[in-house]
Amino acid sequence: MVNAYVNQAVKIQRSFIEQKYALKCSVAAMLGYMVGYRELGICYLKGRGIEQNGEKFIDCLNEIINFSNENESFADPISEYYIGYAFYLTEDKESANHWFKLASEHGNEKAEMIIHGKDINYVESLNDSEYERSWED
Numbered sequence: 177m178v179n180a181y182v183n184q185a186v187k188i189q190r191s192f193i194e195q196k197y198a199l200k201c202s203v204a205a206m207l208g209y210m211v212g213y214r215e216l217g218i219c220y221l222k223g224r225g226i227e228q229n230g231e232k233f234i235d236c237l238n239e240i241i242n243f244s245n246e247n248e249s250f251a252d253p254i255s256e257y258y259i260g261y262a263f264y265l266t267e268d269k270e271s272a273n274h275w276f277k278l279a280s281e282h283g284n285e286k287a288e289m290i291i292h293g294k295d296i297n298y299v300e301s302l303n304d305s306e307y308e309r310s311w312e313d
Contacts, residue, residue, distance in 0.1 A: 194225030205236065213239045214255045221258070230265075237262050253284035260287060264296060 198219040204212025217236030220229045240255045260275030279287035286299050 191225070194219075196225070198225030205239070210240055210243055210250070210252060210255065213237075214252065214258065217258060234262055251282045253279045253282035253287070256282060257284045257287045260290075261296070261300070 198216065201212050201216035201219055205216045206212075213236045216226075217233045217240075218224070219226045220233040220236065222228070237255070237259050240252070241259060244250045244255075256275050256279035260272045260279060263269075263272035263275060273291075276287040276290050280291045286302065289299050290296055
């Protein structure tokens with residue numbers, strides 16, 4: 177019985193932490209920070225702390241693409257990976273490969289694995305801890 181209460185408390189705490197994180201990402205995006213758009217997009221993609229929403233995921237990535245097009249020196253391999261992933265989901269393989277290649281060139285290990293033939297579903301199943309929440313307090 178005690179374990180059930182502990183498990184429920186852990187779920188509630190995790191939910192609260194994820195909601196707080198999604199809110200921080202949203203504020204950062206509103207302030208124009210690309211990492212905010214990236215992390216908010218990931219929250220929408222995975223339903224972490226916010227309702228899962230593919231369209232809002234794409235909206236966040238479009239903000240990054242627009243910023244990238246306007247700022248040639250901008251390079252964020254994590255964002256580039258997720259942009260490639262979004263194109264993969266929409267079955268635009270040419271665009272997906274372009275973004276995966278760019279992410280790989282900038283050091284993204286997941287993109288590198290895809291470029292070298294690893295199955296994308298396998299790559300997506302890997303632990304994202306080094307990629308996500310890298311700017312939490």
